[in-house]
Amino acid sequence: MCTDAGCSHASLPRADVKQTGSGKPHAVVEEKTDKLVLCPQCDLMVQLPDIQEGDKAVCPRCHTTLSARWVEPVLQPVTCAASALIMMLFANLFPFINMRVSGIYNQIRLIEIPQAMVSDDYASLATLFVIFVQLIPAFCMVAIILLCLKVKLPYRLKVMMGRMIYQAKVWCMVEIFLVGVLVSFVKLMAYGDIGIGASFIPYCLFCLLQVRAFQCLDRYWLWQNIQSPPPLTKTPQVGLSGLEQGLRSCPCCMAILPAEETKCPRCHTVAHARRANSLQWTLALLLTSVIIYIPANILPIMVTEVLGNPSASNIMSGVILLWQDGSYPVALVIFIASIMVPTLKILAIAWLCYDASDKGKSNNHLDREKMHFIYEIVEFVGRWSMIDVFVIGVLSALVRMGKLMSVYPDVGAILFAMVVILTMFAAMMFDPRLLWDRNKVTNK
Ligand SMILES: [Zn+2]
Ligand SMILES: [Zn+2]
Incomplete structure (x- = not known):
């Protein structure tokens, strides 16, 4: 449920309020109306409204959840x-x-x-x-x-x-x-x-x-519970980006800090207004994962030994075998998790980097929302590609019956796990705020 207060994307002063569904958020955050949050995903200064139990406050620009009032937060x-x-x-x-x-x-x-x-x-x-x-x-x-x-x-x-x-x-x-x-x-x-x-x-x-x-x-709430955020030296302006007013959000505890202050006094995390060399790091990690992705797909990920005859299989041959056996849903799960997701993820991260760089030209709000949506999907689905690595782990532990039937992991499994981990790191190094930097809220 969206309250009227924050649904307008034009002036964006207050966070949208949404119900958290079955979840029961609670009276956690101090009951003050001047609670300010700098959105960690799009860098917009937002005023948190007084949210009811069971509601959550989301950023009116990128729809990231900023805070929730859970029933029984402890x-x-x-x-x-x-x-x-x-x-x-x-x-x-x-x-x-x-x-x-x-x-x-x-x-x-x-x-x-x-x-x-x-x-x-x-x-x-x-x-x-x-x-x-x-x-x-x-x-x-x-x-x-x-x-x-x-x-x-x-x-x-x-x-x-x-x-x-x-x-x-x-x-x-x-x-x-x-x-x-x-x-x-x-x-x-x-x-x-x-x-x-x-x-x-x-x-x-x-x-x-x-x-x-x-x-x-x-x-x-959790960080507020550990300690109150450090006091601000200047009054933040709601509706402007942090970068425009020389402020930054701590990526760990969400405290609002002066942009030049690199170490957060509350959680001691060192960070900058924008992640340093974000695009270069992302692209370097992405390129490494692309290079490893090739042998990870060609080399065998596991060896199945039946009646003394070992046969090695790579990711694709595993999918084909499952399909031929009639296990269509599982073949699809493995195909999506191990082949489609990593490939699309690599392409999506490359696209995000292009869009966030100087070469990306669009200043349109809808385009920003679209790119942010892609970023969120990349963040969410990336780790699910580990399914195949875990399958190999379970099979090689369970199926060890000597010459009758045994399964062993092979080098492709390690390479594939590396690809998944590297693309996860690449997505983490990408600073989503770069996608919004061209979208000046006040000029809309
Ligand atoms: Zn936001
Ligand atoms: Zn912090």
């Missing part, structure tokens, strides 16, 4: 995070999935997946798995609990945890791993009976609860 994230941690413990204790082929039975626990990769000399893949699926999510959940409950901790530690929650969030790949497991099920159905173990349901719950814990944690 209880909700803490309950979700604590339950997620308990579920994670259960998920690691019991058998996760099992498989039976020609009378041979094999079952694995979650923690055995990285062990299997290490024994295959793929410690790098095992490390990625442990970091993305276990360590980062666990750390974030602990940090959410401690920060929301305002546990007495040294200020530096609180800042470190607050920074980690938002910087590491994108690397939490619990739900992507779950989709990887489901895809592995379909791949294996052709060979034998697949079953779920006692820890499968706890893992699904862990997945849902951690997503929810992140969702109902409001960044503006």
Whole structure:
């Protein structure tokens, strides 16, 4: 629901208010009318309206959520995070999935997946798995609990945890791993009976609860909870960009700072008004990922050994095999996640860089919105390409029945994981505010 207050794109003084759906935001932010936020995505100075419980304030220019009032802002994230941690413990204790082929039975626990990769000399893949699926999510959940409950901790530690929650969030790949497991099920159905173990349901719950814990944690509120933002030396003008008035938004805690002040006094993050050499870094990372993308597609990602006959397959041949077996939905999922998404993502980032550079000429507001939408999609879908890497992890851990049937990861999997990670870094290095710099709000 959009209130009239902020729906006009012409003068853009106040944030739009929207309902957060089933979520129940709460009275978190101080009840002051002069709450100002510099939109981290488009650099517009916005006044946060007094939002009701269950509503959120979005930027009237780029529609990024600036703040939300969750019902029970402490209880909700803490309950979700604590339950997620308990579920994670259960998920690691019991058998996760099992498989039976020609009378041979094999079952694995979650923690055995990285062990299997290490024994295959793929410690790098095992490390990625442990970091993305276990360590980062666990750390974030602990940090959410401690920060929301305002546990007495040294200020530096609180800042470190607050920074980690938002910087590491994108690397939490619990739900992507779950989709990887489901895809592995379909791949294996052709060979034998697949079953779920006692820890499968706890893992699904862990997945849902951690997503929810992140969702109902409001960044503006969290940092306000840690410490009030540093006082401003000049009065910011609502409706102007930060750059026009010599101000910048801290990329981590959203504090409004003078543009020349590079280190944020609240969260100690070092940044500039615009990310330094943003386009050069983005293009360099993009180019590297394009170079690695070629061998990642040609070289085999895994070797399947059936009755002593090893056969290597790359991404495309895996998709074709699934299609020929009649597993059309899974073939499509792998094709979209592993081939279409990385290719389109690389093209989209290159387009964004072109548009944000001096060569991009459009000054039109609708064009800015369109480019910003593309940026948001790139940010959102990038990490889902890790599905195939996780599928290989699950298969190589579960399918080890000696000469009867075994699956091993191959070098293509590492290269492909590198492509996904590099394109994620490329998207992170891109400064979305560059897309809006030509769009002068006041002149519209
Ligand atoms: Zn904005
Ligand atoms: Zn900061």
